[in-house]
Amino acid sequence: MPLEKIVHEPGRAWGLWHITEHEQELSMRLGALERVPESLTHPNKRLEFWAGRVLVKEILESMKVSFRGIVKDDFGKPFPAGLDYHLSLSHSYPYVAALVDTKHSVGIDLEQPKEKLFRIAPRVFAPGELHDAGTDLTKHCVYWCAKEAMLKVYGKKDLVFAENLLVSPFSLEGEGDIHGKIIVEDQVRMIPLHYVVYPNFVVVFNQSEEI
The missing domain is CATH 3.90.470.20 (4'-phosphopantetheinyl transferase domain)
Structure with missing residues (x-):
């Protein structure tokens, strides 16, 4: 199965x-x-x-x-x-x-690392994110999935990826935790995220809010 x-x-x-x-x-x-x-x-x-x-x-x-x-x-x-x-x-x-x-x-997002992410990144990544991702396609994919996952957590579609959905720099491993935040007007919501890198795709999802 x-x-x-x-x-x-x-x-x-x-x-x-x-x-x-x-x-x-x-x-x-x-x-x-x-x-x-x-x-x-x-x-x-x-x-x-x-x-x-x-x-x-x-x-x-x-x-x-x-x-x-x-x-x-x-x-x-x-x-x-x-x-x-x-x-x-x-x-x-x-x-x-x-x-x-x-x-x-x-919010959960699954993507396959593809070259088109390099073309999309300058439009949807903040300068610090773009610098941190560098030329690592898998890292670009984690950033992209993280933003998509946060957008789904927010539940509406009127956000700008490079301004309202931000991800802190991180060291890429096979699996790990990263820190995201949703910024809407003067409100900042911290979103803890977890990513997993598989051979053919990347998955990122928000972590549980339960203590």
Whole structure:
């Protein structure tokens, strides 16, 4: 089974899925609980849709609750239907990641290190971040994922990556903690983040707010 892992922490769990199935195989695991949007026409995007929901189903069932589908708020942020839980999803074919928390807003992002990040970075990184990332493509990917994860924690889309979502310099390892902050007007919210570097992708998510 392409479920790579489910990691449990107090009040939350996150998981990874490696897509190897056909669309019908994935959709059959959900029955009538979900329906792929008509706007999703690319085969890989459709697979990401189904795999993400199957992964969330696996995570919720591992937390001893039932999956009833996924709903979205006015800003497009997903939530498990029928549960007062928080959810974040990310995908970069053929990989999917999901994070569920019973109390707090969450953000997870999965990306594959690709050369295009070097072109994007000057527009979305603050000068200090750009300097710290240097020419290390994996580090660029961690910075990018960290900002995406914080944006999902915030839950709205009206932030400027280089100004409102900042990440402190860090030494790149195979796995580690980094410090982020969301700055909106005069308010600063510190966001502790954790990253994991896999052979083909990077995952970053906000850490638990539980003491």
